[in-house]
């Protein structure tokens with residue numbers, strides 16, 4: 001379905017971003033990976049994806065906290081594949097503390113990586129999409145883009161901001177074949193969440209399994225983690241012709257979290 005398209009996935013060396021890159025690669029899309037990791041592991045990942053999906057793979061180590069590098073990532077995709085057809089804004093980080101104890105540099109960093117970088121990548125990609133007449137933007141927000149939790153001020157603010165930004169770009173592209181939507185995952189067991197589980201286990205002097213059960217029980221009625229594969233399938237749907245008229249929406253994949 002996406003044969004020959006060129007897609008940028010920010011933060012795709014692990015977790016959800018990698019899951020989405022795999023899902024779109026399986027549909028024939030060329031893949032511009034981005035994110036941090038050991039050079040050897042990244043080379044191995046590129047080889048694996050190339051062999052598995054028979055598509056072109058490139059990688060950029062662009063730091064999403066730096067606006068100039070975000071734009072360069074998009075331009076690298078155009079230089080390498082001839083276009084940028086799909087942008088998946090996924091890279092994100094977390095930090096938890098009550099507002100009065102929240103380190104200012106953590107606030108700045110989370111807003112830069114989880115929110116501002118999506119603005120910069122869309123700003124860079126939209127002129128290319130308008131020229132080619134087709135585009136898909138998928139912003140990975142969160143259940144925290146729709147509802148809040150204590151101790152997550154920067155993350156919740158950034159994700160709510162990303163949901164709002166998604167709507168604006170959807171309106172600005174409404175009369176074109178470019179769409180912009182958000183996916184709002186609940187808990188997905190990735191390195192980002194594993195760290196929160198490890199912290200909770202250490203804090204509560206409980207086992208990792210117990211910490212996982214409590215984490216799910218607190219928020220996610222299904223008591224099951226969503227998977228990167230499921231988020232990937234949702235992204236494929238948003239890139240399909242069936243989703244041509246889905247614009248500015250937030251697709252929850254959250255086990256019922258935000259139905260409560």
Ligand code: NAD
Pocket residue numbers: 010011012013014015016017034035036037062063064065090091092093113114140141142143184185186187188189190191192193
């Ligand atoms: P992860 O930690 O597994 O992956 C994050 C990716 O972002 C990695 O590839 C990392 O290298 C990259 N990254 C981090 N900082 C970066 C930077 N400055 N520049 C470029 N790349 C950077 O996390 P994940 O759980 O897969 O999260 C991916 C996205 O999904 C995030 O935006 C997160 O907020 C969102 N999300 C995750 C969950 C969850 O339960 N895991 C739930 C809702 C939303």
